[in-house]
Amino acid sequence: MTDIRVWHRGDLRLVGIAALLTAGTAGTTYGHAGEIAPFVVAAAALAALAALVGRSVEQLAERLGSGATGVVQAALGNLPELFVGIFALRAHLVRVVQAALVGSILANLLLVLGIAFVVGGLRHGTQHFGAEGPRTSVLLLLLAVAVVAVPTLSSHLGVDAFRHEQALSDVASVVLLAVLALSLPSSLRHSGPPERSGAPGVGARADGAADGGAERPERRGSVAPAGVPWSALAMLAGSSAAAAFVSDWFVNALTPALGVLHVSEAFAGLVVVAIAGNAVENVVGIGLAARDRPDYSLSVILQSPVQIALGLLPALVLLSGPIGGGHLTLVLPVMLVAALAIGTLVAVVVVFDGESTWLEGAALVGLYVTIATAFWWG
Secondary structure, X not given: OOHXXXXXXXXXXXXXXXXXXXXXXXXXXXXXXXXXXXXXXXXXXXXXXXXXXXXXXXXXXXHHOHHHHHHHHHHHHOHHHHHHHHHHHHOOOHHHHHHHHHHHHHXXXXXXXXXXXXXXXXXXXXXXXOOHHHHHHHHHHHHHHHHHHHHHHHHHOOOHHHHHHHHHHHXXXXXXXXXXXXXXXXXXXXXXXXXXXXXXXXXXXXXXXXXXXXXXXXXXXXXXXOOOOHHHHHHHHHHHHHHHHHHHHHHHHHHHHHHXXXXXXXXXXXXXXXXXXXXXXXXXXXXXHHOOOHHHHHHHHHHHHHHHHHHHHXXXXXXXXXXXOOOOOOOOOHHHHHHHHHHHHHHHXXXXXXXXXXXXXXXXXXXXXXXXXXOOOO
């Protein structure tokens, strides 16, 4: 039997929505439908395509295993941000890229994690999770913040290294990418908790249905279908390719929309672009916490900022020269680095005890709102 059976009506409905929004983005862009409409439609299309990427990876979960699924979902979920970053750099929107990358990390660490704690805490009380994986993730983030702080401080403190900020940024980027490569084996082991006897597998509910509605065959006593899930692979390739086009349209619509809305580039990158590019982690992570799956919730939420800080940011720094446009370095505005350091330190404190409450989540959301407000004026 073909693996198309894993796609339910909700999945097909999502495919239709993503297709309509993508077509609508092209129509509003080339039809010059004002300054706001193309921006709104492109943002919605990015979110829908990111959700499709996440659903496609879920269909591959049985073949990949729980650890690899968490890592792959985070990597593919960040594809829209990669495309947005490339096109924004070509449009010389360096400040938007800097704010978007930092905003993506903060949105996951504070906003999404906070909402997940609030939802899980209100529905299930204090939630407990294996702390080893989250501790590793937040400590890697703390390392990334320290590495980024070195070029930034050298530039603002006026030491001799500021004359070579591009070379220093390149070296630091290579170091971050190397640390990411070395951390992958640990991430594959700890991106999900050990399977419990009789417990649902990754992303599964207690009733035996996988997250998103796909029913797990082995819970019915049959064997999971062997072979490659070609429908999921085709959808993954198609949605990823569409995300590249939509990202270009999104960036083209961004500058006119900022002028009409009177929103600073820093706020647009920190909040609007960051949230639109993290739709997968936002929805999946909060949903898992609501179903009392805190281990998987933290795995999905924390894997994304780790890959952004150790992978996406240094990759864009190294690519900014060859692709043309604005040159991206690790010399960031001091306020961005300070906000990143504060958010990471708070996240370290929150996850180290291996439990979460709704009050901790409310505090995280409150900190995110305060930081976002500080960037409203640029």
